[in-house]
């Protein structure tokens with residue numbers, strides 16, 4: 023069963039090899055010079071179509087050219103949106119409501135749901151812009167919702183002009199294979215690998231239909247995204263999507279290629295154990311408290327007594343024993359592989375007869391594998407301990423020598439894999455380099471695609487540097503390092519600046535005037551990124567120069583990434599930190615965040631207090647009072663006031679709130695004696711005269727007090743034609759009510775083809791946390807039968823208000839018995855039940871492909887098959903085969 027559901031999504035294409043240009047002299051990863059001349063002219067550092075110039079407006083950023091909103095840091099009027107609905111439903115309703123500001127039509131018909139990511143504290147819904155059903159290149163919209171399912175922050179890359187363009191033919195003239203061949207030919211004369219091409223609409227004027235092809239050359243390290251016009255074959259543009267370490271020119275000679283053997287096949291697992299190995303932690307210089315030089319030099323990857331002395335023995339948890347009895351560095355979070363598709367050089371990964379066999383000294387080509395495995399695995403375990411949701415949990419692949427003699431390292435976004443080079447000091451010998459590349463992998467996992475703009479690249483580099491420095495600083499503060507200058511990054515790999523310039527935190531300046539990434543030509547992503555890294559360290563200082571400061575800063579930054587979307591700015595990232603603090607800590611550190619981030623220009627200084635408030639819900643209580651609370655952030659708060667009124671748009675009765683401590687202010691709000699709608703807004707004033715108001719957009723909060731006479735709202739996608747094999751089908755409904763939902767049920771009847779009623783009945787729907795669900799009873803049905811049903815819902819109000827859908831008549835469903843009786847898509851949760859090693863997941867081990875996109879049901883999709891697995895089973899939902907003679911399961 024497993025095999026039939028796994029088909030190749032990644033097409034590996036070997037184009038005819040021609041003569042491979044021979045490299046001479048020191049090798050740097052300068053990808054552009056390898057391209058065919060016509061391609062060089064088409065190389066972009068970023069997508070030029072997404073270079074929006076925006077200006078800040080209260081609560082967001084507006085596109086100067088088109089006037090549409092690009093970022094909305096405080097969703098407007100979202101308080102009234104339902105909490106019971108699924109996040110994607112609420113997000114879509116919000117987008118419809120805000121259509122005018124963002125530039126799409128109120129039907130939002132060209133935004134297609136692309137992904138939903140949930141954490142315990144938030145949801146993040148991504149929509150993809152489409153043009154006549156084809157995705158528009160690089161244009162997405164992200165709606166971030168809070169724990170209650172209310173939109174809080176929106177980012178948009180929407181192209182408002184595309185829909186209005188004259189019709190473009192969206193059926194390609196050029197075959198996909200021809201596009202791949204074209205892309206491969208301009209990227210290299212050597213063989214290339216390519217992913218299956220994707221059809222996109224490039225939002226030029228007029229728009230162009232293009233094949234997007236990802237190509238990996240085999241003779242130099244790069245990950246080219248190539249756009250080829252799908253009608254006339256014109257090369258539109260090329261962009262390198264991989265990151266690299268950003269080293270300056272090195273004076274060193276290339277290292278000799280070592281151990282570049284053929285890749286070993288993936289091990290068939292017999293089990294997992296904890297191994298033991300030697301690593302540098304974080305590197306020999308920091309450990310010993312020395313600078314590069316003397317006995318502490320690379321010396322052609324040689325062992326020396328002091329460098330052997332610097333080794334530390336560590337546990338290597340989760341490594342795998344293969345069926346051949348050998349242990350390999352393949353764990354749940356990182357797998358050391360020899361595949362030359364990760365980079366350009368094959369590698370033979372270590373395979374040892376005993377789990378403690380990974381104790382190599384640095385001259386051994388296996389040492390870099392152990393060092394990379396240990397630091398990435400430990401970093402992921404730390405991420406999990408921070409409890410900010412799964413980020414890169416299923417693991418990256420690493421080729422420790424994948425860049426061969428190049429003095430560079432790369433994270434390949436499309437492969438989710440890291441390759442390290444051997445030039446100078448072997449890159450994977452330095453934990454700063456390992457953790458920097460892994461930092462890219464962590465950010466890409468939460469916010470894919472940020473590398474497509476210069477400022478996004480700078481943010482990536484800054485974050486990756488921070489992630490490496492966070493670990494070094496943690497070691498220093500724990501007294502585990504001899505050198506205390508954790509601000510110095512990659513000191514072993516750079517030879518303290520003698521092999522290449524190295525990098526160091528402590529960048530001065532303010533955003534945006536002292537950065538240049540709004541102009542791609544003068545942008546230095548590493549230099550400008552350091553401003554972000556430096557500021558995050560200042561945040562750590564301000565939150566406490568200790569474990570607490572580190573944990574809060576690491577949690578906030580890691581978690582905040584889920585909010586971000588291409589094309590990102592550092593101001594967006596700062597706003598996301600504030601939002602993350604609201605979600606994770608109830609806004610406990612907002613004062614500190616504003617202080618630190620505004621000092622560097624990433625946020626506007628707090629001139630006015632900041633109000634945070636959970637709007638009051640409707641109540642059936644008449645008369646008396648309800649307790650109203652708000653949190654106020656800021657210094658020298660002079661007054662906090664609620665202004666309210668009944669059945670009015672302009673409330674006028676002011677009531678002061680009293681401090682309860684911890685920045686919380688409260689008042690008892692009187693309710694109308696005879697029921698009615700209460701409208702209110704909040705204001706806060708500081709001694710300096712700064713004022714804040716909620717809702718910020720000048721509207722009012724509203725709730726109803728008194729007997730509720732309004733029935734629930736039922737939203738339901740009617741069942742379509744149902745095969746007898748899928749009987750009984752599920753009914754799913756979204757039901758909302760101010761006073762709460764009491765019950766939801768279905769009343770139905772089944773008639774035969776002649777219209778005679780066969781059976782009738784009713785059943786209840788249960789709330790599963792998102793929707794109301796129920797299943798029709800298992801009764802006899804035949805082809806040609808007709809199912810008629812209606813949905814009922816009753817609210818929790820005293821009046822027990824009821825709604826029915828449809829209001830007139832019934833939903834009619836034809837029962838059929840032909841063709842595909844039942845098909846399952848594994849991208850969403852399915853009704854399959856599994857025992858043992860069967861699991862649903864992204865296949866990152868073995869055949870790493872999924873027929874329906876990303877997910878499969880398979881035995882151990884992310885690791886090797888354990889020897890002690892025993893009997894495992896996968897049970898699919900019952901299929902009603904009554905009346906079928908021949909049924910096939912494929």
Ligand SMILES: [Zn+2]
Pocket residue numbers: 265266267268458459462482483486
């Ligand atoms: Zn980088």
